[in-house]
Amino acid sequence: MTKDDIITLPNSHLRQKSQRVGLISPEILQIVKDMKSATINWDESREHEVGVALAAVQIDRLYRIIIVRNDYDNKDDHTFTPLINPEIVKLEGEIVEDYEGCLSVPNIYGKVQRYNKVKVRALDLNGKQFRITAEGFMARILQHEIDHTNGLLFIDHIAEAPQAFFELNDEGKLEALDYAQDVKQNSLLWQ
Numbered sequence: 001m002t003k004d005d006i007i008t009l010p011n012s013h014l015r016q017k018s019q020r021v022g023l024i025s026p027e028i029l030q031i032v033k034d035m036k037s038a039t040i041n042w043d044e045s046r047e048h049e050v051g052v053a054l055a056a057v058q059i060d061r062l063y064r065i066i067i068v069r070n071d072y073d074n075k076d077d078h079t080f081t082p083l084i085n086p087e088i089v090k091l092e093g094e095i096v097e098d099y100e101g102c103l104s105v106p107n108i109y110g111k112v113q114r115y116n117k118v119k120v121r122a123l124d125l126n127g128k129q130f131r132i133t134a135e136g137f138m139a140r141i142l143q144h145e146i147d148h149t150n151g152l153l154f155i156d157h158i159a160e161a162p163q164a165f166f167e168l169n170d171e172g173k174l175e176a177l178d179y180a181q182d183v184k185q186n187s188l189l190w191q
């Protein structure tokens with residue numbers, strides 16, 4: 001799969017709940033492979049961004065599957081950890097605000113409040129349960145991706161926050177968007 005298989009707004013599937021995975025069948029394993037190749041192909045096409053994670057709904061497969069890049073500081077590292085049926089067990093720590101983007105919400109970034117620490121339970125590709133305790137940026141990624149499995153996008157958390165929306169300029173720097181014009185009235189975002 002390629003970046004062109006990644007669905008973006010206003011595709012309404014992005015706001016649907018994904019279904020739990022029962023058996024980890026060859027079809028499920030293929031979806032995980034497709035998610036990786038689409039993410040890598042996407043970030044090869046972007047100069048200033050790295051695809052750090054993806055949810056299956058983003059390639060239009062509505063299963064509760066996410067993949068998280070093992071080393072998102074290194075664009076050459078193409079390994080990911082897949083999480084099947086990921087669930088948040090506990091949200092902890094402070095609520096912190098930081099920038100987020102999404103492969104399905106092109107060119108828009110937002111300042112989103114998230115818990116700084118999260119405990120997540122999931123299955124690996126052998127169907128074995130494992131747990132992750134994550135802090136900081138990884139905690140943010142996991143909350144963002146698990147939101148996807150529930151049909152929630154990062155912009156839905158900040159829909160009423162005029163100061164929270166940004167775009168990436170040609171130099172790779174974030175610039176504030178005009179909320180009234182570029183965000184609130186942008187029907188692609190809120191259908």
Ligand SMILES: [Zn+2]
Nearest residue numbers: 101102103104
């Ligand atoms: Zn996303």
